[in-house]
Amino acid sequence: MAKRSSLSIRIVEGKNLPAKDITGSSDPYCIVKVDNEPIIRTATVWKTLCPFWGEEYQVHLPPTFHSVAFYVMDEDALSRDDVIGKVCLTRDTLATHPKGFSGWARLMEVDPDEEVQGEIHLRLEVVPGTRACRLRCSVLEARDLAPKDRNGASDPFVRVRYNGRMQETSIVKKSCYPRWNETFEFELEEGAAEALCVEAWDWDLVSRNDFLGKVVFNVQRLWAAQQEEGWFRLQPDQSKRRREEGNLGSLQLEVRLRDETVLPSGCYQPLVQLLCREVKLGTQGPGQLIPLIEETTSTECRQDVATTLLKLFLGQGLAKDFLDLLFQLELGRTSEAWEGVACLRVAGMRYLHGVLGPIIDKVFEEKKYVELDPSKVEVKDVGCSGLHRPQTEAEVLEQSAQTLRSHLGALLSALTRSVRACPAVVRATFRQLFRRVRERFPSAQDENLPFIAVTSFLCLRFISPAIMAPKLFHLRERHADARTSRTLLLLAKVRDCGRRREMPRWVLNKGPYLDCAVQNVGNMDTPASRAKEAWMEPLQPTVRQGVAQLKDFITKLVDIQEKEELDLQRTLSLQAPLVKEGPLFIHRTKGKGPLMSSSFKKLYFSLTTEALSFAKTPSSKKSTLIKLANIRAAEKVEEKSFSSSHVMQVIYTDDVGRPQTAYLQCKCVNELNQWLSALRKVSINNTGLLRSYHPGVFRGDKWSCCHQRDKTDLGCDKTRSRVTLQEWNDPLDHDLEAQLIYRHLLGVEATLREKHQQLRAGPKTGAVPTGPGEALGDPLAQLLQVLQDLREAHRASLAGSPRSEPSRLLELQT
Template identity: 60%
Template structure:
């Protein structure tokens, strides 16, 4: 049994942001924090006070988290980024609205006393003669993960213990976010029966300015009398919030947030549901009607259809039945379609499932296909415009030393450049038949053949091609061209000029996908100059589809080579800056060098060039921890460490410097999931580095010290390349089926009697799962009740 908390975040846009630059504008971006741990950084939107991001994330969060905060920053290239404001949402506010929040929220001023993080290890006890306590003792042991308040990337923490108007302070531990005090403080209890408070505060000592607040913990004396002693790690909380005069004047953010807590039962509980769904797909192979999937299709709504499609696609991928599932949905859709021109144009379960399947199974293929062309457009930064009503000659520049460009010159040059981009892309698409993933090929083959069988008439000869292109071009390639940041093709959004070029190219690809130049050119006649390239692209696209459907196996490649080209085994790859250390101390200068890093099924390898034959590697089973590194260690907040053990038992650490917090979390996610079943994983680690004969985080001098912070084996950010979690997908499908059980029962009476056995089995399985969840909840309540009784006694 496991608790899974997932937070959906969509950062839509901002408005009325304050001016931060001398240009009279700002360059805003957002940082998302879970309890002050940065997990997401959006792209920077340049020179605007009303930015639009439109970025979506599904974040795995610990069930015990307290706050989600979004900090809006202004990027500065010459100085430190300016803080504009923040939005904070408590977990209680998200839990109170299961349907999620979707609203504008005012930015507020950032109060340093609220920006706290970390935990403190305390032992608090009441001492005295007989049954009446006379003294209060607070032993302060250590703290971890404190907020960084000083320019050196650390703090100088000390503890202030307050009781009944009296206070005592610990020594100051210099330059550490993981201090160890091991000091005791005692107070006389004036009135043992009074319900007073013990306050433990952590401060950052400053020589010149006032001390910075790092957090506090409160304890009730009455509660202590019940337990006599409390010991453990306690989360530091913020001080009382202050009302700012700037509230409502810093602009606002449009956000969508939805928190989902799931109790995932052991796999055995979901086996009957998974088998029933698999049987429903299997009956289709024997010529029977897929009753259960048909009922799911009928009972999904526009609000939950995409989510249900995602869950079903991942479940059947895990069961090895994705081809059968998609084939069955194609059949259901074709049975309901009478007009071929509207085929797969609606947001049906079939369309949403195919769209989800392409993103799960085809994202690496998309990167290989579009990457070179997208990168070329970003590097060229040429002014491209075909619409005469939108041509701006001042943007186009001069044709030469003595002649200003005319509108005709701009359109002619733009047409030539767009034809070059389109030709390059379509040629790459034709060549991609060699490495298109096998699952994608099989899905397109099924779709093509089913449509051909449903509409065999000569006048519908193009429909089978359009069915494939409606997904491949209109729902996959074109959206990725228009928004490469959202498909992880680029780290940042395009500027206005590049964005217009991408939009025009995406329009051209959509026209190619429609297999008809006349319709587009009649609606937008300024697209006519692209007609030769579009016509050639249509021919190449048809050739590509024909190769996938009829020429699946190339004569010059054996099956094994083709499978390696198509499927591959890489989970993630890209250039990173690396430093490797064994027993050596870290030098003061930056030791990082650029390598091409590849994460495959069993290895993490790295070499100086992308296709270099010489490479070093780490066997994944030998990895003991994958963790972040403190910013002060290398002057970067995006460094991670991979701790592994060699055959000799010697420990080795590899440091990787990423470009952004998003890339950092993506690598953390991929590596932690790849090593999730490793034996001998570490329970604690050092977030700092060992130099000058001690650890920079906790100042321990023993290099073999086990560590001052606990390791986090969970995944921070869910990405498209994440491995499947079949139990979680089954739990999500169970929850959906439970919510539509009544509509399903009503539908049963309207349909044929053959559904009786299927629905009877389904309802019995759902009831068994409800009973299992109820038993888990009862067990949890009993555990908390026993803890409460122990405290009372």
């Protein structure tokens, strides 16, 4: 049994933000922190007070996390970025919203006394005395304190207050991981109602000391317990009255906390086997459970359930059969084939990056002015053409058409060359869809429908949205500027084209359609798909030429035989799957002493399920390997260690078992967390994973973080191996997918029972299946029995696990 917590985060938009620049505007972006640890940075939206981000993330966390905070910042090129405001959601707040928090939240001012983090290690005991008992407080150490000084650290000390008396520890200079090991005693009067307050402060020579957090204890409870020792989370000072703030604007968020208790694999086998059997039987299955699940799924969670089901059947090798079943069910209906979209999202993202990535990169790098609408041409934005002569409107339009034709041609060429690069499950899905549509519409006048069905998924729901919003498909780190956005928009411009007679409505995904070059090619240049605006006409020759290319591509895509697919899969299976790759900077040490003279060198890194390797270039034959099995931890490094907040360390053992550390510098917080997540996921099952580590470096004769002189010291901070970001290329987690399906079915169990009652005959229509014998031969009854068994398994697991109660001594004062 394993407890897993995750946060689904969607940062939608902001409104009415204050102007931070002299231009009367701002350049806002968001930083997301979990327990004061930055894990996400959105793209910057330039020159606006009402930014739209629309970015989605899923973060896996330990169940002990406390809060998630959203900081809205204003990016500045020449000075430190300004903090506009923040929204903080505690774990308790999120737990009160089972369907998630969704809506607008007012930005609050960032109060330094509330920006606390970290924990303090204390030992408290009541010591009997000859005259009176004494309260003994041992201040041992602290970890992960907030850095308050420019050097990226603090100079912490601790004040202990009780009954009007105050005692202080010594000051530890330049450390967020101080160790004091100092003890204080106070005379304790029986029945005293005073609280013991332990405060951490950052000492400053010139300005006032900075507050780092506090812990307050109830002395009466301590008297009853006699002794208590442990790590206590530092809390903000909320005793001061909050002063009135100006209007800082609002942030629209969607945040959902999901806590799942995942049982051992064997518990889910009956559910998985039952669903797999139904898929294998197809539409002639006795109970048709898949249609019932689809029917009872609400619109708001339809896509989530579709993705989870697809992942479940991908793990069982039945994705093609599942999608084929859905295609058969959807043909003739007016609803859309929603799992096909999920298939592309789950299995086709790497393929999308390979096909579309170079075209998107070229558009971003060229930054050409592109406009086809004469009413929107701004000649002054284009520049001059030869001998400093301003370009005419006609020249701008012709040059723009030529640029778009070039991009479209490059995309079509990349597609036609990508048949064998297309994932096997995606090819099989398209082959089944093509065959089913052709069987359903066999007449000659509908000969284009199978091609349109395939391209409606490939172009309309995958390639065109990625062209319009490359940041949301992980093709770019930042949103496009205004000029680049217009180029992308003309390649994939949204138009409401209404219903089309050429194809069934389920193919078209009711609502907006792309009246653009890419989608017109995808629609096989049917009359209803041609450009409505006359100014789009210059692209039509390229569209007509692309139709033949795309038809040839689809023909080859759906004609690949099963044997050829198996041969290709065997070839790929001999290679270690690539998890992540890209350039990073590795720390190189020169001289005899460790880290005496250092520099970072740019190398190309590749992470597979076997090793982390790095070389000078991606094609270099000579590379250095760190075996995956030897990795013991992947953690962040303190900013002060290398004057950078984007450095991580990979702690591993070499071939003879000696501990080693590689320091890697990333370009931004997102890249840092993506690499940390990837390394943690692939090494999560390693033996010998560390539970603690040093966030600093061993420089000279001591650790820079806690100042300990023993290089082999176990570490002053706890590792965070369970904090990861979900990525599109993550390996499947079969038990979690089965648990999520079970959780969904529990939510619709009442509806399923009503359906079962309607299908059963006789006087026992209200009865519940009581065992395998009664459910035998009735798939829906079997499903209800499986749900009942899983419910009992969860109850047994909860009854057998110890509950983690909060300390009775800790009493926060507000």
